[in-house]
Amino acid sequence: MGEVLQQIEVSLGERSYSVLLGYNILPECVTRLREFCREKDVFIVTDTQVEGYYGKVLGELLRKKGYSPYFYVIAPGESSKTWAEAEKILEVMLAKNFSRQVPLLALGGGVVGDLAGFVAALYRRGVPFIQIPTTLLAQVDSSVGGKVAVNHLCGKNMLGTFYQPCAVWADLTTLETLPRREWRAGLGEVLKYALLGDRNLFSYLQEHAPAILARSPAVLPVVIERCLRLKAEIVQKDERDEGMRNFLNLGHTFGHALEKATGFQKYQHGEAVAIGLVAALSLAARLNMISPGEVEEVLRLMQVWELPISFPETILEDVLLFLHDDKKVEKDEVHFVLPVAIGKVEIKSDLPNEIVKVTLKESCCTVQ
Numbered sequence: 001m002g003e004v005l006q007q008i009e010v011s012l013g014e015r016s017y018s019v020l021l022g023y024n025i026l027p028e029c030v031t032r033l034r035e036f037c038r039e040k041d042v043f044i045v046t047d048t049q050v051e052g053y054y055g056k057v058l059g060e061l062l063r064k065k066g067y068s069p070y071f072y073v074i075a076p077g078e079s080s081k082t083w084a085e086a087e088k089i090l091e092v093m094l095a096k097n098f099s100r101q102v103p104l105l106a107l108g109g110g111v112v113g114d115l116a117g118f119v120a121a122l123y124r125r126g127v128p129f130i131q132i133p134t135t136l137l138a139q140v141d142s143s144v145g146g147k148v149a150v151n152h153l154c155g156k157n158m159l160g161t162f163y164q165p166c167a168v169w170a171d172l173t174t175l176e177t178l179p180r181r182e183w184r185a186g187l188g189e190v191l192k193y194a195l196l197g198d199r200n201l202f203s204y205l206q207e208h209a210p211a212i213l214a215r216s217p218a219v220l221p222v223v224i225e226r227c228l229r230l231k232a233e234i235v236q237k238d239e240r241d242e243g244m245r246n247f248l249n250l251g252h253t254f255g256h257a258l259e260k261a262t263g264f265q266k267y268q269h270g271e272a273v274a275i276g277l278v279a280a281l282s283l284a285a286r287l288n289m290i291s292p293g294e295v296e297e298v299l300r301l302m303q304v305w306e307l308p309i310s311f312p313e314t315i316l317e318d319v320l321l322f323l324h325d326d327k328k329v330e331k332d333e334v335h336f337v338l339p340v341a342i343g344k345v346e347i348k349s350d351l352p353n354e355i356v357k358v359t360l361k362e363s364c365c366t367v368q
C-alpha cells in the first residue's frame with residue numbers, strides 16, 4: 001500500500017476538506033471513505049478511458065471494504081459535459097433510489113469532475129462528493145475549489161454552481177498513463193500557478209524542467225503540492241469568485257478566446273492557456289509592466305516543455321472578437337490578468353483594443 005505524502009487543507013468553514021496526495025494512495029483513501037459514507041452503495045462517474053485503467057482497481061477496493069460500487073461510464077471528452085448527460089446520470093440515480101447519503105465519486109479528469117460535481121449538487125439537493133482526479137490539470141486545478149458545471153450551446157460552463165467536494169484523492173500513480181499531450185497541457189496550468197503567485201515554484205520548475213516533463217516521482221509531488229496550496233489559498237480567500245480568484249484566470253482570457261475561435265477542436269485547454277500566458281506576458285512587456293528578461297525566462301521553460309506559444313494569424317480577428325465575448329467582460333471592458341513579475345499579477349481593464357491587437361500580432365502570431 002502507498003502512503004499519503006501530503007494532506008492539504010482547504011479551509012472553508014463547514015465546507016472544509018482535505019486533499020490527499022501521494023503515490024498509490026487509493027487503498028488508504030477508500031479506507032477513509034467511512035468518514036463520509038454510512039451507506040453500502042457508492043456511485044462512481046468516470047469515462048471509458050479512465051474506467052479501462054482504474055475502474056476495476058477502484059471497484060475491487062470498494063468491494064473489499066464492503067461497499068457496492070455502481071459505475072456510470074461516459075464517453076471521454078468535452079462533448080459529454082452536457083445537461084443531457086447530467087440528466088441521464090440523475091435518471092439512473094433516481095431509478096436506483098439512492099439516498100442523500102450515497103456518495104458520488106468522480107474518477108477522471110476535469111470533464112468527469114465538473115459533470116459529476118454538477119450532478120452531485122443537484123441530486124436530492126446535494127450528496128457527498130469526492131473528487132479522484134486522474135489528469136494533471138484536474139489534480140492541480142479543477143478538482144479543488146468547487147466550481148462544477150456543464151456546457152451549453154451558448155458557451156462553456158454556462159450552467160453550473162459552486163459545490164465543494166468533501167474530499168479530494170489525488171493519486172499520482174494514475175498520472176503515469178496520461179497521454180503525453182494531456183501531460184503537457186497540464187503543465188500549462190502548472191506554469192500559470194508559478195507566474196501568478198510563486199516565484200520559488202517557478203525557479204523549481206526551471207531547475208527541474210526535464211524531470212517534470214518526464215513525470216519523475218522525485219519532483220512531481222513537490223510541484224503538484226505547491227500548485228494545490230496556491231489554489232487552496234486563493235479559494236479560501238474568495239470561494240465564490242468575486243475577487244482574488246480572478247487571478248486564476250491568468251492566460252485564460254486569451255486562452256478561452258482562442259479555444260472558441262477554433263471551435264474547441266484545435267487546442268487542448270492547457271495548450272490554449274499556454275498561448276494565453278504568452279499573450280499576457282507580451283502585453284505586460286509592451287506596457288512596461290514586466291521586464292523582457294523575465295518574459296524570456298518563461299519562454300525558455302516553455303520551450304523545454306514544448307508548449308505552444310503562438311497561433312496562426314489567420315484567426316487573429318476571431319480571437320479578438322471572442323475576447324469581448326468572455327464571461328468576465330463587464331461593460332465591454334475585458335479584464336486582463338497581467339504578470340508584473342514572475343510570481344505576481346495585476347488586473348488591467350482599460351486597455352485600448354489597438355494595443356491588444358498589435359501586441360498579439362507581433363508576439364503571438366505565426367504567419368502561414
Ligand SMILES: NC(=O)c1ccc[n+]([C@@H]2O[C@H](COP(=O)([O-])OP(=O)(O)OC[C@H]3O[C@@H](n4cnc5c(N)ncnc54)[C@H](O)[C@@H]3O)[C@@H](O)[C@H]2O)c1
Pocket residue numbers: 047048049050053076077078081108109110111112114134135136137138141142143144145146147148157174175176177178179182269
Ligand atoms: N472546475 C474547475 O475549476 C475547472 C478548472 C479547469 C478546468 N476545468 C474543466 O476541466 C476540463 C478539462 O479537464 P482535463 O484536461 O482533465 O480533460 P478530460 O477530463 O477530458 O481528460 C482528458 C483525457 O484524458 C483521459 N484521461 C484522464 N485521466 C487519464 C489517465 N490517468 N490515464 C489516461 N488517460 C486519462 C480522459 O479519458 C480524456 O480523454 C474542461 O471541461 C474544463 O472546463 C474545470
Ligand SMILES: [Zn+2]
Pocket residue numbers: 141189252269273
Ligand atoms: Zn484552466
